[in-house]
Amino acid sequence: MESWSFDWSGPAGSVGYVLRRAPSADYMAGRPYGHADEAALVMAAHAAGVKAPEVVGVLSDADGMGTGYVMRRIVAEVSPAKILADPPPSLLADLGRELARIHAIPRAAIPAAIPLMDTAEALAELKTRFLSYGGDRPAIALAIRWCEDHLPAPADPVLVHGDYRMGNVMVDLAKDAGGLAAVLDWELAHLGDAHEDLAFGCMAVWRFGRIDRPAFGLGSLEDYFAAYRAAGGLPVDRARFRFWLVYRTLWWALGCLQMGQAWRNGTDPTVERVVIGRRTAEQELDLVELIGAEAPDIEKARTLPPSPAAMPAPVGEPTNREMVQAVRDWIEGAVKPKSEGHDKFEAVVAMNALGIVMRDLETGVRAEDKALSDALLSGERTLAEPGLLARLRRSALDKCAVDSPKYAALAAARAAWNG
Known part of the structure; x- marks a missing residue:
């Protein structure tokens, strides 16, 4: 989305606002709800005490500016690099508290257009997309099969933000009274499992280099979960959390491939889209790391094959x-x-x-292997097969070294896998 910051001068003085709008009508195609419903959701969150922006107006057709809405401007830091360099001491607890508040928003206050996510249907849709993109990436096939085998029972639905991570929060970095200032980007919100939100910000990619701090790059999962529970959040199920950590890593791997498709079909012709399309390698590395942890010890200790000459x-x-x-x-x-x-x-x-x-x-170096992907997707081959995990690890390391050599998890994986 586009964000335009502007000032409006009136009798009471100058006030700062931000316009959030779609860059084109095509950009909104296929979304479950539009900006009017998104704005209504942000208003409901703000009214419930969540640190959501204050919406003051929604664009109409008569405005001739496309779709979007206007919010009062909040002045705080959004760059993960700057936030994580010296985060306020309260930030991890703030994030846990705010997520509990989001999950507690009453169903009656949530716009009717906000959809309910059926996890099994959503996973099937990811599988269909994977096959439409060639179905030839073994790490993604492995993750789809793992998610199918570990699909949790449906949870009591709550409002899920859907994109709760560093990069989508604003932080006051003041030394004395700093902390979370705002939760942004509600466009992926839906009703679903609270653990999806809990896991998303803990993905390796959203730690922005702080691999040793699994909760948002800030601290431990134990401290994060404790803050969430202290604010009224639901009890945390570690197995369910792990499912969503794998699922959302898989989701973003396919999201990166989708970015490449958006460039290819002309929906978004910017060079940024085609580059993000190559960040799939980061998520494949993370998927091999996550799922490989369950392989037999003898396979986890196996020496990796050499890289191509x-x-x-x-x-x-x-x-x-x-x-x-x-x-x-x-x-x-x-x-x-x-x-x-x-x-x-x-x-x-x-x-x-x-x-x-x-x-x-x-x-x-190439990542495509249709035969292996098909065998992993069907369950015909598993990580119990001698040498398969080592092969997948080598492939993930080599591909990520081409596409994202500065990805922090790459160096960590090399060290852990003796690669």
């Missing part, structure tokens, strides 16, 4: 990799320094894209 040093005419390197260097030296704002951001993303292409051309 490096390409020979180039001679003669410039190689494709060197041509890409030249373009990347030009962007870094001539384009990026002269760019500002979003143009500068896109220059950096373009450099990242070319970096992926350079590493890909150098190694030739």
